[in-house]
Amino acid sequence: RLGSGLKDALKKLAGKTVIDKVAVDELVRDLQRALLQADVNVKLVMALSQSIKKRALEEEPPKGMGVREHVLRIVYEELVSLMGQSAEVHLGPQTILMAGLQGSGKTTTTAKLARYFQRKGLRTGVICADIFRPGAYDQLLHLCRQINIPCYGEPGVTDADQIVKNGLAELAGNEVIIIDTQGRHALEDNLIDEIVRLNVISKATHRWLVIDAALGQQARDQARRFHEAISIDGVLITKMDGTAKGGGALSAVSETKSGIVFIGSGETIEDLERFDPNGFISRLLG
């Protein structure tokens, strides 16, 4: 379950019963490289390696446990503590506001989520509140038609607030409402203001941040801005079927003090999975 760099470093600890400082140093260095290549935030990698090194050198391995197992356990525990709680998905009436950077996968994921709730027996409706991107309504409508989900939008209208108000009224018979929004980033003040308004107007019960698995060091600052604006309570990582490791998600989770709700693993509506911390961590280290 571990990348070759880490495997070799761990080998050096195999069979030992006493902590070897040189071997621990080497392991921590290899771990740092693995985490950096996985796009974990640089400062977070440094903090993590400090605490892992400290624990590895100071904590006695439990009776009967070799040094190698002990250190591996510490690495694992430290990473799991960063993952936050595996976020709960409520299977009842709710309104979900989707937010995230341009191109992160919000529209596709909105349709995937609609499919998920539909399969759980919940009447679900979708609102296209993206008034900016050409073809946004067509895109979402096309996806929703594939699964027979009502999709509310007002092509040609440029007032997202109005669309959300009207959409909520129109879709009132549904238990789950998911609101797709246009992509935006931390420096676009007018768009940050918009999502603050949409959050209020929609009375959203959940505000989910959609982030691309390949997002690099920007993850922390972007997540922070979204969280300051609308209190994100869940993170979704998309495009995990590529080769990116999703390290940015760790920052998104720690900045929003929330957890990872779902993983996007492909372009079709069925490509949505519940988050599995073990799988995520071994992929991160691999």
Next chain:
Amino acid sequence: LVLTEKDIADSLEELELILLENDVALSAVDAIVGTIRHDLTGTHRKIGSSIDAVVEKTLKHALRDVLGEGFDLTGYIDSHDRPVRVLFTGVNGTGKTTTVAKVAAYLKEHGYSVVIGSGDTFRAGANEQMKTHADRVGVKVIRHQHGADPSAVLFDAVEYARAHKIDVVLADTAGRFHNRANLMNQLEKIRRVMKPDLVVYVDEAVAGNDAVIRADEFNAAVGTDAVVLTKADMDTKGGAAISIVHTIGKPIMFLGVGQGYGDIIPFSPDRIVDDLVG
């Protein structure tokens, strides 16, 4: 004063962290810092110049070396037979379609005639998105129905350009991942059929270490002549530019700096280097 490896270690380590924090991929940082360490060790430092300043100056020089001078698109068009065929490639969501529209607007502004090939026949809303952009920019777009063969669409776009004596064909393609063999094969077929003069790879400035892997894979699969780095307006220092160019050694043609048709600037290394090391 001869510089030893120990003298420059702290300075290099600091710069290493700055590069990493600004999205320069680990492999690129390793290589660049390694080169600087090798080049500086054993050299002479002028009295009065700080080690930090020497290392910083050497780094800026190394980064400029990596980045090169960009790619002059209009210069290329002027010196080649028309229609010049440009194929845009890249993974999902990086800004290819928007970039095609921006480049169309840019070329139109510079006096060239353009036709767009709506080569994403797969994704929901792709044809509508490209058509709306093309109409707003005021260029002809060739498209088939959803689900059609992208090679056929782009072949038609080239034929249209020939028949109407159009200067440039800009061919959009569907986003795809490099680890999907069938999709990369499809892209290779598109390339064989449309025979582009230029293959332009599009990735985003906020992509992390995966930018290296995917740039490499796309270059190996269909070749890359130039790169467009989008979303450089996202508060990022553009380190991904270094990662990508260092990996495939191809120049950056444009930086995308926003979602409007005018949000595109011909690449010059100074801005990125000064932002990163400034």
